[in-house]
Amino acid sequence: MRNPEISLHKAPDPSPAVMVVPSPPHYVQPLLKTPFHNRARALSQVDSFIPWAGYTTVDVFTNVEHEYFAIRNGTTLYDLTPMVKYRIAGPAAQRFLNRLVSRDITKLKVGRVAYCVWCDDAGHLIDDGTVFRLSEDEYRLCTAERQLDWLLSSAIGFDHLVIEEVTEQIAALAMQGPTSYSVLAHAGLQGVERLKPFELGAFAVADGISLMVSRTGFTGDLGYELWMDPAHAERVWDVLMAAGQTRGMRPIGSKALNIARIEAGFLQPNVDFVSSAHTVHIGRDRSPLELGLEWLVDFDKPYFTGRRALVEEKRRGPTRRLVGLDIDGNKPAHNALLYSDRGGRKEVGSVTSATWSPTCKRNIALAMIDAPHFTTGSTVWADIYLNRELVWERRMVRARVVERPFFAPDRRKATPPGNF
Amino acid sequence: MTSTHYDCVVVGGGHNGLVCAAYLARGGRSVLVLEAADAVGGAAVTREFAPGFRVSACAHLLHSMSGAMIRDLRLEDHGLKFSARQMPTFALSTDGAPIALGATAVTGATVEDAAAYPGYVGLLNRLAEALRPMLESVPPRLGTDAWADKRTLLQLGWQIRRLGRQDMRELLRIGGMNAFDLLKEHFASPLLQGALGFDAVLGSNFGPRSPGSVFTLLYRLAGAQGAPLSQPQGGLGALSSALAAAAAAAGAEVRTNTPVERILIKDHRAAGVVLTSGEIITAGSVISNVDPQATFLRLLGPEYLDAGFTRRVSHLRTRGLAAKLHLALEGLPKFSGVTQDALGGRLLISPSLEYLERAFNHSKYGEFSTAPAIEVTIPTVNDPSLAPTEKHVLSAVVQYAPYSLKEGWEQGRQQFEDVIIDTLESYAPGLSKSIIHQQLLTPADIEREFRITGGHWHHAELAFDQFFMMRPVPGAAQYQTPVDGLFLCGAGCHPGGGVMGTAGRNAARQVLGQAA
Numbered sequence: 041m042r043n044p045e046i047s048l049h050k051a052p053d054p055s056p057a058v059m060v061v062p063s064p065p066h067y068v069q070p071l072l073k074t075p076f077h078n079r080a081r082a083l084s085q086v087d088s089f090i091p092w093a094g095y096t097t098v099d100v101f102t103n104v105e106h107e108y109f110a111i112r113n114g115t116t117l118y119d120l121t122p123m124v125k126y127r128i129a130g131p132a133a134q135r136f137l138n139r140l141v142s143r144d145i146t147k148l149k150v151g152r153v154a155y156c157v158w159c160d161d162a163g164h165l166i167d168d169g170t171v172f173r174l175s176e177d178e179y180r181l182c183t184a185e186r187q188l189d190w191l192l193s194s195a196i197g198f199d200h201l202v203i204e205e206v207t208e209q210i211a212a213l214a215m216q217g218p219t220s221y222s223v224l225a226h227a228g229l230q231g232v233e234r235l236k237p238f239e240l241g242a243f244a245v246a247d248g249i250s251l252m253v254s255r256t257g258f259t260g261d262l263g264y265e266l267w268m269d270p271a272h273a274e275r276v277w278d279v280l281m282a283a284g285q286t287r288g289m290r291p292i293g294s295k296a297l298n299i300a301r302i303e304a305g306f307l308q309p310n311v312d313f314v315s316s317a318h319t320v321h322i323g324r325d326r327s328p329l330e331l332g333l334e335w336l337v338d339f340d341k342p343y344f345t346g347r348r349a350l351v352e353e354k355r356r357g358p359t360r361r362l363v364g365l366d367i368d369g370n371k372p373a374h375n376a377l378l379y380s381d382r383g384g385r386k387e388v389g390s391v392t393s394a395t396w397s398p399t400c401k402r403n404i405a406l407a408m409i410d411a412p413h414f415t416t417g418s419t420v421w422a423d424i425y426l427n428r429e430l431v432w433e434r435r436m437v438r439a440r441v442v443e444r445p446f447f448a449p450d451r452r453k454a455t456p457p458g459n460f
Numbered sequence: 461m462t463s464t465h466y467d468c469v470v471v472g473g474g475h476n477g478l479v480c481a482a483y484l485a486r487g488g489r490s491v492l493v494l495e496a497a498d499a500v501g502g503a504a505v506t507r508e509f510a511p512g513f514r515v516s517a518c519a520h521l522l523h524s525m526s527g528a529m530i531r532d533l534r535l536e537d538h539g540l541k542f543s544a545r546q547m548p549t550f551a552l553s554t555d556g557a558p559i560a561l562g563a564t565a566v567t568g569a570t571v572e573d574a575a576a577y578p579g580y581v582g583l584l585n586r587l588a589e590a591l592r593p594m595l596e597s598v599p600p601r602l603g604t605d606a607w608a609d610k611r612t613l614l615q616l617g618w619q620i621r622r623l624g625r626q627d628m629r630e631l632l633r634i635g636g637m638n639a640f641d642l643l644k645e646h647f648a649s650p651l652l653q654g655a656l657g658f659d660a661v662l663g664s665n666f667g668p669r670s671p672g673s674v675f676t677l678l679y680r681l682a683g684a685q686g687a688p689l690s691q692p693q694g695g696l697g698a699l700s701s702a703l704a705a706a707a708a709a710a711g712a713e714v715r716t717n718t719p720v721e722r723i724l725i726k727d728h729r730a731a732g733v734v735l736t737s738g739e740i741i742t743a744g745s746v747i748s749n750v751d752p753q754a755t756f757l758r759l760l761g762p763e764y765l766d767a768g769f770t771r772r773v774s775h776l777r778t779r780g781l782a783a784k785l786h787l788a789l790e791g792l793p794k795f796s797g798v799t800q801d802a803l804g805g806r807l808l809i810s811p812s813l814e815y816l817e818r819a820f821n822h823s824k825y826g827e828f829s830t831a832p833a834i835e836v837t838i839p840t841v842n843d844p845s846l847a848p849t850e851k852h853v854l855s856a857v858v859q860y861a862p863y864s865l866k867e868g869w870e871q872g873r874q875q876f877e878d879v880i881i882d883t884l885e886s887y888a889p890g891l892s893k894s895i896i897h898q899q900l901l902t903p904a905d906i907e908r909e910f911r912i913t914g915g916h917w918h919h920a921e922l923a924f925d926q927f928f929m930m931r932p933v934p935g936a937a938q939y940q941t942p943v944d945g946l947f948l949c950g951a952g953c954h955p956g957g958g959v960m961g962t963a964g965r966n967a968a969r970q971v972l973g974q975a976a
Contacts, residue, residue: 139767161768161769193771197770342728345766347766348942
């Protein structure tokens with residue numbers, strides 16, 4: 041069913057040569073089902089589903105701890121289909137993307153992936169995502185949220201450009217964990233050991249089914265993301281599950297993944313920052329410099345949206361920064377306000393993500409902290425509230441500012457990867 | 461080979477570009493003006509449109525270039541002569557004598573309207589006078605600590621405050637109003653109303669009932685303060701020649717037939733231009749007289765601009781609605797009830813506000829007016845040199861002609877020409893028989909001929925939301941663009957078009973205020 045309204049996405053006047061392929065109507069039914077839904081439904085023991093970008097997806101299959109430890113000790117399958125995907129193609133695609141994101145896209149070779157952020161004119165983060173270079177003039181942009189409006193605005197003035205949302209045309213699985221390589225090898229993907237981190241390639245899996253595999257992920261560990269035709273989704277799932285049977289493989293939901301991504305120091309939109317497309321109040325936007333993503337900002341390339349503002353911000357110096365925290369005790373500092381002193385007289389920031397790290401055996405968090413308290417080694421105090429059988433307790437706990445990531449095993453980078 | 465580096469390169473030799481070049485050269489900068497056409501002037505040019513017949517090809521009257529600027533640039537020493545000054549305006553009627561509109565009095569109107577007229581023009585002129593400093597100044601930025609910004613805002617506030625309680629209240633009351641309602645308050649005669657309403661909508665996408673049309677009227681009057689309606693000897697091209705001579709005398713160089721391909725960026729700032737010939741000219745500052753959309757989207761390209769800024773530029777309203785008609789005539793036309801002397805003035809066909817509004821209605825739906833409003837001049841009455849002996853030229857601004865005609869101008873052109881000539885014929889019987897040659901320039905033609913995106917003679921619509929601090933768009937309203945070293949100096953900047961030159965002068969001041 042195609043809603044005629046969506047075909048009204050037109051290129052703005054000054055760039056009539058920009059062709060926009062309409063996306064299918066994701067709003068026709070409140071929550072869509074991914075091509076893996078039937079498999080997930082069958083394996084879900086606690087019936088815990090959550091909405092994600094218009095899809096219903098699994099939050100927990102069985103038990104968060106089991107799923108988390110599978111990420112760190114075995115292999116996990118995570119349904120990535122709701123990730124918003126755009127095909128950006130045409131002779132102007134590289135110039136368009138290079139102006140969109142703050143990294144130098146001209147350095148991205150065919151067959152490589154780059155983690156990128158993009159900003160508005162004021163240098164405030166709109167979203168982060170990955171850019172895949174599929175061929176000379178064809179890229180894929182994967183993002184957490186829909187970006188069509190911003191992509192169209194950014195396309196003004198560019199000719200010979202196609203921007204197409206392909207979210208529903210591509211099913212995706214994240215396969216993460218130390219044994220992920222050996223499961224893929226066991227499933228018959230020949231040559232997958234040659235993939236270096238942030239590299240992608242096409243591999244045959246079974247019955248002539250071809251997959252695109254990229255060595256990317258959201259766990260900070262060895263892992264892959266698999267991109268396929270939705271028609272092949274269930275077959276691929278079955279092949280991988282069978283191959284993983286003896287290698288500690290299990291499907292996971294978003295809750296377990298969230299612990300792993302905090303250990304890896306990765307940011308979650310709407311948790312660690314709010315897109316400047318959604319903030320209402322002045323001062324609640326975040327720049328990549330504030331989020332500790334300066335390594336993604338190339339001030340030397342010709343231009344990107346927000347450069348002028350970021351140059352000025354860099355000149356003025358940072359007023360706050362997202363940093364890692366190592367907190368005393370074992371009580372996660374969810375939403376804690378941070379103070380410069382134990383007495384709680386001067387507020388200097390707040391925690392955005394917190395967890396007990398089962399692997400590091402540390403009480404960790406990501407926090408936005410004002411200058412000068414964000415420097416590594418500084419001490420701040422976290423105001424942690426604990427609900428103990430409906431009795432609230434408040435603890436002021438010492439926290440040290442530390443480098444991210446908290447967990448970064450060498451095996452994540454080893455090529456060829458370990459055959460565990 | 462001499463050096464191809466200049467302190468300043470001005471892209472486009474329209475009147476604003478030439479004014480800017482003259483002031484920059486006077487400020488001690490080495491200046492090069494690059495004009496794509498074979499003559500400077502942009503939309504202020506005189507062209508031969510039929511063998512022996514010449515006409516001001518786009519703008520045909522001078523009404524807003526201040527005497528101060530003409531004196532300051534010593535344009536009269538550089539060859540500017542006027543064949544007519546203080547030209548009167550006549551509101552034509554098919555069934556009676558025209559009404560003559562003077563600076564302070566009106567003749568031919570009813571006794572009541574004649575009595576109301578001085579009060580009306582007095583009020584509007586006082587309000588316009590208060591707004592004039594706004595036209596002269598560089599628009600301030602909000603939220604800065606810069607003294608210049610504060611001074612401009614204070615000055616504007618003071619000008620309005622010193623209007624006194626009554627006038628200030630009237631300014632606030634009528635400032636956002638439409639011309640239709642205002643004129644109905646003051647006058648009873650449809651003919652007088654129609655003629656006075658015409659100036660509120662001339663060259664804009666407004667009908668007399670459009671909100672904000674009093675603002676465009678005040679804008680026009682403010683521009684005309686100290687600059688009465690006049691006709692340069694030899695057409696508007698003669699003004700451009702004088703400006704070019706003034707610029708040259710100050711040391712600026714001008715190259716015609718030299719289209720610019722793109723603006724050169726080096727180390728994140730404008731560093732010069734690349735010509736279509738491939739030649740590179742480097743410069744400390746690049747000043748664009750080209751309209752904002754073409755400057756940013758074509759000459760510079762989106763790759764050097766923020767996406768939000770580019771979106772604002774792309775949303776500028778740039779579509780013209782005024783066409784230009786040129787007629788080569790066997791003899792002097794006879795307009796009913798109009799004396800021979802009056803033919804040297806400005807003749808308006810806008811018999812009532814309802815007529816004008818109806819003419820506008822068509823344009824909203826991509827149609828041309830079937831009964832258009834027309835500003836007629838017969839420049840050869842004052843300046844016989846424009847045509848062979850005893851022959852005449854008629855130059856008319858015709859509204860409304862949408863940039864994108866529903867059936868396309870290929871299809872509609874002949875029909876629209878017929879409509880205009882029929883309309884003229886009803887005011888000047890016998891005119892059509894004396895036509896030797898006719899030329900219609902639609903906004904699409906104006907876009908092509910004068911290299912103005914959308915064919916709007918103000919480059920961008922003049923309206924509240926595209927004025928002063930918002931002209932052309934926030935972020936480029938002080939002539940400085942977001943790109944270091946790149947400036948705008950054309951009609952798309954404050955205070956806009958009409959052959960005024962203020963944008964060019966203000967831009968030069970901004971460039972000179974910074975290291976070149």
